[in-house]
Amino acid sequence: MRSGRSSTTRTTWSEVINHCGEALRRDAVVAVAGVVGGDDALLEAFVTALVAQIPDSPHFETINRGHPLPLLLGNGTVRPLMPTVPLPPFGLEEFISGPPALTDSYQFAPGDRLQLYTDxxxxxxxxxxxxxDLPEAMMAMRDHTRQAFLEGLRQALLRNAQSRLADDVAVILVDRCEDAGHQPTGGPT
Structure with missing residues (x-):
């Protein structure tokens, strides 16, 4: 039986994110069904997410579902990238209303540095x-190479927390190359 969608129909990545949210919601309901205090357990069944699409162009796009805001270091400042419409984490949609996933676009100029991280x-x-204070640490290391920046950030974080991190830590650093003629790996030569 055909689904009614043509093979040429393209699914947008915001549609994919919305489908993920629906799947997580279904799985959470099944997981807590029959559990004593299931309604309370359902309140704990949420996931934050940030999806970013960073093409080889002067902008990038994100969908943020309650995740810590990306930080952009450029022109001597660090600024949080606020979504146009804040969206709740997956699993909290019925408690915090919001529209389906929306894509936000941000400028990403040569020399800019994008920081993605966990809470x-x-x-x-x-x-x-x-x-x-992540923005302060980023400013202190703004002129470092990527490797030195990440190592300096790790050291500053461990110093601040006296080497006792209470939660998982992940950091992704993306630099926009100054070379306007840069070709992505696997691109045309």
Missing amino acids: GVIEARDWDDTFF
Whole structure:
């Protein structure tokens, strides 16, 4: 039986994200069915996500579902990239209303640096219970190479948390190359 979709119909990545949200919601309901206190367990069944598409062009796109905001280092400043419409994490749609996934587009100029990270980075605390200041750390290392930047960030985070991280930590760093003639790997020569 045919689904009614033509083989030439293209699915957008925002549609894929929305389908993921629906699948996670179904799985969460099945997982807590019959569990004592299932409604409370369902409140804990949520996932944040950030999906980014970074082509070899002067912009990139994201869909953010309650994940920490990407940070863009450029022109001597660090700025958080706010979504046009904040969306709830997957699994909390019925408690926090919001539209389906929307794609946001941001400028990404040569020399800019994009930082993606998990909440474990910004929730790391020092002995005084002060959160790690990621934008400040990024500014302090703005002129470092990628490798030195990431190592400096790791060291600053461990120093701040006295080497006792309470959550998982992941960081992705993307630099927009200055070379306008750059070809992506596997691209035409």
